[in-house]
Amino acid sequence: MNRRIAVLISGRGTNLQSIIDATASGALNATIAVVVSNRADAHGLTRARDAGIEALHLSPREHPNRDAYDLAIVAALRSRDVHLVCLAGFMRLVGRPLLDAFPERILNIHPSLLPSFRGLEAQRQALDHGVRISGATVHLVTSDLDDGPIVLQAAVRVQDDDTVETLSARILAEEHRIYPEAIGRLLDRGWRIEGRRVRFPAKPE
Ligand code: GRF
Secondary structure (H helix, E strand, C coil): CCCEEEEEECCCCHHHHHHHHHHHHCCCCCEEEEEEECCCCCHHHHHHHHCCCCEEECCHHHCCCHHHHHHHHHHHHHHCCCCEEEECCCCCCCCHHHHHHCCCCEEEEECCCCCCCCCCCHHHHHHHHCCCEEEEEEEECCCCCCCCCEEEEEEEECCCCCCHHHHHHHHHHHHHHHHHHHHHHHHHHCCEEECCEEECCCCCC
8 A cells, every 4th residue: 555644733742743753753654745735834844854754834825715725725636646645633624626635545543532523623623521530532534623533542531630731732742653553554554434434444364
């Protein structure tokens, strides 16, 4: 299987860093073909360049509408022969052109145990709701926000004295662990979708 991936970011890029580190250590057998940011000031672009990975800023403002912007991303990924697209703090809704170009091949990481607490500030939502367990989810991206089939999850206990910051930090540590693992599992095993379930074919003997 083609093991070339792209990572789409908007900000600090700690999940990107965990994927870079996993490929560098050999824990994840994949090639990060390109990192794309919608923001010029995303620190993740620097992380990519420091690791010798091509880093592209594609500005939405330079495209007339959302579809045109999505198509520019598609062109950038296709020309680099990308097989799997990993959103890592990419703060834009993924539109039809991108979804259609990479059907069931776009991943996202979200800081809650989906389907709880979709959308922004998931850690604050979890604290406000009073749940005792939250966590992180890697899922395939569909046209509905934070709603696609789940690849991997990790649970994190909420402590009585947790703040958004302390809970976010513990969830982030789990994100950094499960995102490279999920990517590796998909690339190693392949996958198919049954209903809402991600199925991994049995490992070859
Ligand atoms: C992470 O919490 C991720 O779950 C969410 O956005 C944040 C990105 O952080 N989708 P980083 O840019 O990877 O540090």
